[in-house]
Amino acid sequence: MKRFDKASVTIKDVAKRAGVAHSTVSLVMNDREHVSPKLRERILKISNEMGYMPNMVARSLISKRSSTVGVVFPENPHFFTITYFLMMIEGIQNACKKYDRALMFFSLDQTKGESYYQISRKWLIDVMVIMNVDYTRDISKDIEDLRKNGIAFSIVTKYVGKEKVNAVCVDNFEGVRLALEYLAERGHKRVGYISGHPNSSDGPERLQAFKALSKKMGFDQDRDLIVQGDFTFESGEREAPKLLGLKKRPTAIFAASDYMAIGAMRAMKAQGISIPKDIALIGFDNTLEAAYVEPALTTIRQPLQEMGEKAVDLAVRSMNDENFEPQLAVLKPELIIRQSC
């Protein structure tokens, strides 16, 4: 079935009607110089009358730039209902508006050998945002391919490889400090910690910060005060009971993500433990759910929207400026006090 056959007004149609070469129309459409103001005016008027719209696909093909931002995320059927990512996407979308680019999403199945670079090639993506890298796989070659071929990209969050790349993350050390200082203020010295996914950048970083700071601040240092989660609700619900069951129970629990904190909350409620009266609870991220649970979750805010927007900003800048040095943008976290602590 043929499509667009009648309605498609092309640059040539406009040129014919204006009695000029289509290359001239192209110059006008792209706001370039070397066209007399009078002619420019006339062409603009005609193109409006005819309802001309540039064909982005043709433009992409010739220019090798797609006027899109490609967001690549690891294969996960529930990606779009993980609010953590969505808040970032909100920022990415805002940046897209700013730069007048469309937004494309690609799920990457690394088990099938798909690579970031392949996607950029296949779709001529020139600005890419890479989300939630799985660090059990070595993506350094993939990263190198992107770089070598001049594809601008940013990673959220922090890239743990040694290459210098655009990346955006939150200051985890500062975030943990905010949480622990607040806990200390409230009189807690025995804090249980539910750690994040070990194959991420944030998980180990926050854990390390917790270890260092809780020691420095004179908190109890028992080994079993630290349990291993993976950022998910389920892991919080699973691991919290280990802390609750300790002979000497912690007076507060700090989860490295809100999802885990909410999972822990569920487990605590199941045992009839009252929050924050019996045990205080604090999370990390400030995802949407934190405000909805009861008691509302006290947490460390990651500026997720800003992070998404910044990721696009960095990529666009490195696209426009050959000499732009890839950089890591570290954004400030913030303590959000609600009811759980």
Add this chain to the structure above:
Amino acid sequence: MKRFDKASVTIKDVAKRAGVAHSTVSLVMNDREHVSPKLRERILKISNEMGYMPNMVARSLISKRSSTVGVVFPENPHFFTITYFLMMIEGIQNACKKYDRALMFFSLDQTKGESYYQISRKWLIDVMVIMNVDYTRDISKDIEDLRKNGIAFSIVTKYVGKEKVNAVCVDNFEGVRLALEYLAERGHKRVGYISGHPNSSDGPERLQAFKALSKKMGFDQDRDLIVQGDFTFESGEREAPKLLGLKKRPTAIFAASDYMAIGAMRAMKAQGISIPKDIALIGFDNTLEAAYVEPALTTIRQPLQEMGEKAVDLAVRSMNDENFEPQLAVLKPELIIRQSC
């Protein structure tokens, strides 16, 4: 800056290396007939060795199909954190995987005169999902443009114009019936109703169902038992007090969306009203938040994921089959019993 200069393996490169015409390679890549098995084998092998990847953009240009699904939503900076839409998008994304299409998002600013058809033209979108139509504007011409030019599309939810188009919605009448029957079972006869946005399809439909059914079932019919919200949290928080302040207070509140129900919940808590002991509360949609609030919200589930997936299914079918009659898919709602009622 030139891009892809070295790495780009094209169909011609493969052809040259195989010593055949590039049109032959194209046939092989598209799994078409008229190529001997032996040659096909050889070409496939070479193309793999060379790491050939089809250029989707070039393919789109010539074929006038983009291999994408374009989701168009009304301008809204917070679109991506409204879980109602995201659950649909989850379904759309799953359908994209199924049909091996990439996912594109476009925000439509009708105040700037942007149209659905323009977007499809500009990006050669051949499968479009239109979300959350604003029915204060007449989009019938736009719809007609899409249809005339053979762009396959679906609307979520229900299209209120008279044209026959693909659309997906939930059976609102049945949903309201489920809610009211459940309320009746629990002994309620005096139910306050917070209505949805009047310029949507769901808002008026649910309201009408509520009026008809509550009458039929012998519920109290006072005028002031119905207040006007707009589906948002804020409107629920704003309108609920009007019901709570009635001389003869309702024993249950039915909100036409979960967001409004949760807003109402907030208002009720502020007045020290206990749910469901003092007043029962039931929502509509079953968005993510419904499970997180306390008490967890009893609600009518819309199969949002299925609706998103179905929308793509319908559009793809009407693209592939000229004779496919545009249809309205009405999906079944479901009562989800939690704690609020």
Add this chain to the structure above:
DNA sequence: TTGAAAGCGATACCAC
């Protein structure tokens, strides 16, 4: 300042 012609990477048609 303007126009003619080449070409981006693919598909499709028509000879052979």
Add this chain to the structure above:
DNA sequence: GTGGTATCGCTTTCAA
């Protein structure tokens, strides 16, 4: 079956 050639709509030299 296979290869040559036109074409999709646009940008970009390069002459005039």
